């Protein structure tokens with residue numbers, strides 16, 4: 001017990017000591033604060049007091065800072081300097097002046113403000129001007145004015161580092177272009193033979209087919225600089241700049257030759273010169289400058305101009321004359337083998353599950369460009385990560401294909417029962433009709449899960465690359481497209497806006513059948529595709545009417561055929577639609593089972 005007691009006492013003592021220490025500390029702090037405050041106060045003199053003190057000649061010296069209302073005062077009887085806030089310096093200074101007459105001992109000092117403060121103040125007052133100047137400089141830079149060597153929008157690479165092996169597929173095209181590499185590497189050899197080195201090569205092809213890539217590969221293989229610019233950048237903003245940019249681009253090319261100049265989207269400047277008004281004539285100036293430049297450099301300067309477009313029909317014919325873009329190379333979307341090769345190239349740095357078959361993926365991606373295939377594998381890798389897979393699995397790739405082809409699956413979009421039913425019949429209509437059309441692709445999946453803008457989708461299996469499409473095939477395509485609308489009409493006795501895209505596509509196909517492919521028996525194999533309707537006049541007054549009649553007939557017949565097919569198999573239509581309402585998505589196998597009964 002005693003032991004316990006003494007321990008407690010010790011503890012208490014300690015606690016008291018602590019308390020005292022803390023109290024002393026607090027007191028010290030409070031004291032310090034009060035003392036400081038006192039000191040500050042001591043240093044300050046009121047305005048009225050100061051007036052009186054000056055009049056009483058107690059003040060030895062006054063210091064005023066221009067632009068500040070705080071005055072520093074030294075009293076005769078003290079070493080400390082004190083301060084006073086005079087509301088406004090001017091009247092105070094006048095007052096001090098008036099006192100100098102009868103108090104010549106009073107020292108008055110005018111100080112210019114602190115340099116750094118002055119600088120800051122000036123900076124602030126000049127800020128708007130500075131900003132304006134910076135803005136103007138930026139605009140000029142963007143316009144390429146006031147700059148010596150760099151043209152806005154231009155891109156220069158000393159060595160692209162791209163080689164032909166980085167361009168998959170496109171073997172024939174590469175073979176055609178290998179020669180250019182030789183020219184660039186060894187121009188003398190060709191010149192000694194008396195051979196003219198080509199100046200311009202036009203690459204035709206859809207976006208993403210690898211035109212830029214192949215142009216870079218030529219530069220990379222030849223180890224020459226690559227200057228590039230996009231046609232749309234030539235014609236932006238201020239008039240007259242396009243032409244000057246073209247000139248500058250070539251000035252630079254001549255300096256660093258041998259080199260490659262790459263002009264992307266050349267159709268933006270090189271489209272047919274027509275009228276001479278406004279933007280058009282601006283365009284013409286740019287194009288004319290380009291033609292001048294192309295004609296101007298000698299072939300011994302070894303500048304090779306590569307240009308890319310996906311609208312060759314838009315180009316001004318003058319661009320294609322000898323000595324300009326007299327060589328044309330078409331860069332097609334990759335075929336089955338090409339797609340597999342591109343996929344092989346892009347899986348190199350990715351981990352794939354063993355069940356992934358690139359040949360199969362190539363088969364499922366007819367129409368994909370190189371850019372889309374590379375994007376596809378990237379999407380698959382993202383999905384695999386999100387799904388916490390260790391490697392990219394087949395399912396990830398399939399999901400990525402779907403995502404790219406039909407847009408993102410939207411589970412959380414609320415769909416009313418009525419909309420669901422409509423979509424179910426619409427999609428079932430497409431699918432069922434297709435099953436009875438010999439030339440049409442097999443159905444791979446039908447779904448009423450919304451994706452992108454579509455309420456549902458029917459996916460087809462496209463394993464074959466087609467170069468030619470027959471008339472029957474196009475006619476049946478129309479039937480398949482209109483199957484959705486036909487099913488809505490038959491099953492619900494009402495039609496919806498959901499078929500608008502189908503109708504647009506179908507009408508477009510029908511029009512091309514008549515005007516481009518010459519598939520109409522009454523009009524014959526004549527190309528009726530024109531820019532202006534009056535151009536059709538050479539075929540007689542009624543030609544436009546006849547085109548309309550023929551197009552309408554094709555679409556009408558297809559719509560009737562779709563309805564007939566569905567009426568003949570109405571039970572299957574109901575079954576598929578019902579199944580879609582229950583399961584939302586039907587696989588190929590499940591779909592085919594409806595037809596086995």
Ligand code: ADP
Nearest residue numbers: 166167168207208209210211212213370371374
């Ligand atoms: P374009 O200039 O025809 O629009 P790009 O050359 O810019 O197309 O292609 C975009 C991207 O697509 C390339 O950077 C490359 O990653 C990929 N790509 C396209 N085609 C191929 C191909 N044949 N081989 C390898 N990659 C390709």
Ligand code: ZN
Nearest residue numbers: 430484499502
């Ligand atoms: Zn549809």
